[in-house]
Amino acid sequence: MALTPGDDALLAEAAERARRYRRRVDDRPVTPDGAALAGLAAFDEALPEGPGDAGETLALLDDAGSPATVASTGGRYFGFVTGGSLPVTVAAQWLATAWDQNAALPSMSPVAARLHRVVNAWLVDLLGLPDSTTAVFVTGSAMANTSALAAARDAQLARAGWDAPAAGLFGAPPVTVVVGENAHSTLVRALGVVGLGRERVVRVPADDQGRMRADRLPRRVDGPLVVCAQAGEVNTGAFDPFEEVVAWARERDGWVHVDGAFGLWALVDPSREGLTRGATDADSWAADAHKWLNVPYDSGVCLVRHGEDLRRSFAASAAYLPPDTDFEASHHTPQASQRARQVELWAALRTLGRSGVRDLVVRTCDHARTLAARLAEGGLEVLNDVVLNQVLVRAASDEATRALVAAVQADGTCWCGPTRWRGRPAMRVSVSGWATTDDDVARSAAAILAAGGLGARGPRPGG
Numbered sequence: 001m002a003l004t005p006g007d008d009a010l011l012a013e014a015a016e017r018a019r020r021y022r023r024r025v026d027d028r029p030v031t032p033d034g035a036a037l038a039g040l041a042a043f044d045e046a047l048p049e050g051p052g053d054a055g056e057t058l059a060l061l062d063d064a065g066s067p068a069t070v071a072s073t074g075g076r077y078f079g080f081v082t083g084g085s086l087p088v089t090v091a092a093q094w095l096a097t098a099w100d101q102n103a104a105l106p107s108m109s110p111v112a113a114r115l116h117r118v119v120n121a122w123l124v125d126l127l128g129l130p131d132s133t134t135a136v137f138v139t140g141s142a143m144a145n146t147s148a149l150a151a152a153r154d155a156q157l158a159r160a161g162w163d164a165p166a167a168g169l170f171g172a173p174p175v176t177v178v179v180g181e182n183a184h185s186t187l188v189r190a191l192g193v194v195g196l197g198r199e200r201v202v203r204v205p206a207d208d209q210g211r212m213r214a215d216r217l218p219r220r221v222d223g224p225l226v227v228c229a230q231a232g233e234v235n236t237g238a239f240d241p242f243e244e245v246v247a248w249a250r251e252r253d254g255w256v257h258v259d260g261a262f263g264l265w266a267l268v269d270p271s272r273e274g275l276t277r278g279a280t281d282a283d284s285w286a287a288d289a290h291k292w293l294n295v296p297y298d299s300g301v302c303l304v305r306h307g308e309d310l311r312r313s314f315a316a317s318a319a320y321l322p323p324d325t326d327f328e329a330s331h332h333t334p335q336a337s338q339r340a341r342q343v344e345l346w347a348a349l350r351t352l353g354r355s356g357v358r359d360l361v362v363r364t365c366d367h368a369r370t371l372a373a374r375l376a377e378g379g380l381e382v383l384n385d386v387v388l389n390q391v392l393v394r395a396a397s398d399e400a401t402r403a404l405v406a407a408v409q410a411d412g413t414c415w416c417g418p419t420r421w422r423g424r425p426a427m428r429v430s431v432s433g434w435a436t437t438d439d440d441v442a443r444s445a446a447a448i449l450a451a452g453g454l455g456a457r458g459p460r461p462g463g
Ligand SMILES: *Cc1c(COP(=O)(O)O)cnc(C)c1O
Pocket: 081, 139, 140, 141, 142, 143, 184, 186, 187, 230, 231, 232, 233, 234, 259, 260, 261, 262, 288, 300
């Protein structure tokens, strides 16, 4: 029996508990209170010696676990760059989890293979990427960056007559790697993982918004070259000047990778063409689905202009032959077995449509601008040009900024994280969740100003 009546009831119970969680997520503090954290002690049990009750296990997970979550699916979580899952993506994932497909090979899951192809084509269309672009679904942009950089390394070395997947990097021609000063920490880590080194890179200075300064790109570069540009600096949301970077790299036959974890989605908004221009001329791109597209964790996309460049690096068997039927995911990333992440992407794209994705981007950016304006009116300093969904603020002093972040977090109306900007503490507000409403923005702005001892009409007299 594939499903006993007890298990059937268990699945229904899980759905009911999940629904209740989502219904109430905005009625609680954004981070768990002390009682909820103390309740986590319920998990500190010895390993059971034998079988236990499934219903009771689920109940414990909900009763002790749900209150100790961060309410990032609600409308007032502005930490890091964190999306909240669209309900249809949660629903689609439930069904796909019940299928429990291995998306590694078409023979293991025809539906996963078909949805891979569909989502690949839709992403190419939606983002305006080259028709030849191959998409692969990985855990997030950290892995998308790693996969793309391995492909970039091997493609550039192959041009120089070196078979890096077979021979490794010892004795290989040196690869020049160029990154912006504000490249994401996971991109730098990825460079280390793929053997290009975290520190043996040319770091191009950034301007006051964190953009790579194209005028500071190195003049002389010989041999294999990989340039990493960024769409969406994690503090300011700024975009590197892709047009200049691509032109510079093309003159040198280099590979251009764009880390667009959240920023790549700005390609859907024609009014942001000034930011994104040239981005689609790159050779590879990393994007998260679990940030701005609002699908559940863990979901990232690695896009490469020519799929063969992924196969060169990741085909897992020497006897492996090119596919003659359908795309084999297992041979295009470091992953073998994998869940069918494309299901949630498909559900999001199918229900939002082109205009819905654009609305999501535009709406969250508008919320960011409104928040920035309210905070500035209230007496906080907005440090960045709010070109996207990120707002960077500072209070009157470093001390006051630290106190502001702590007070916002203690208040619990909304959550914003600390960061450092140009060597000084700042508070970062990222509006990435689909659920944020005008009312959430108003309540959050008021809560932030109150936490800073500021009113909506400027600093209190004498304060
Ligand atoms: C979040 C982020 C990453 C890492 O993505 P994960 O989804 O956490 O793996 C990389 N680059 C940028 C610019 C990011 O914002």
